[in-house]
Amino acid sequence: MMKTYARIEDVVVVELFETDGDISEMFHPDLVWVVVPDGADVACGWTYAAGKFSAPVVPAPTAEEMKAKIAERRWQQVQAGTNADGVHLDTSDTSQVKITGAALEATLDSTYSCDWKAADGSWVTLSATQILAIARAMRAYIQACYDREKALAEEVDAGTFTEAMLDEGWPT
Incomplete structure (x- = not known):
């Protein structure tokens, strides 16, 4: 009958071995092997x-590790995009740079317009007013993501x- 053995070094399981033979005859006698209970x-x-066998205790994450996880979640939320006036806005880092450039031009020239490729692949002509509205909506969404990150970091600090x-309270 097959049995599973655990090789123990300094109270830690370092190897598992399955055999139907006599383990004491297979390895050097200085090695410590213990039968693992069935199941x-x-x-x-x-x-x-x-x-008794015990699973390793996983230490609780540090405040810095939790805040890093929160920052990663914020980044994912920013990259996910948002909806404004029924239109999906790509809020990725690349899109933010592009809309910022267009918004700067729209600020400098109120008659500016451009053909913009939408997230769905279609082309739309945007006026300076529309470009600025999109930039404001994107900025508000991104700021709301950072506000949520800050609120969660404060929860970490408060314990x-x-x-x-x-996964709660993020803007959409």
Whole structure:
């Protein structure tokens, strides 16, 4: 009958081995092998002490790690885009640069217009007024993403942040 054995070094499982033979005859006698109970979900890195296997304890993330995760979530939200007046706005970094350039020109020349390729691939002619409205909508959305990141970072600092909060309260 096949048995699974765990090789133990300094109370840590460093290897798993399955055999139907006598393990004491297969390896050097200085190696410590322990039978893994049937159905036990033991893996390398677990500990073995006082006749019991235990999963490694995963340390709680630090405040800095949580804030980095929140910043990554904010970046994803910014890149996802938003809707303004029923039109999907691409708010990726590249799109922000392009609309900023168009908005600058629209600010300098109120008669400026341009043909803009929309997110769906269609072409639309935008007036200076429309360009500025789009730039404002994008900026408001992006700022709202940063505001949410700040609020979550403050929750981390207060010790009240939960993982569930990471997916709540973001602008759309």
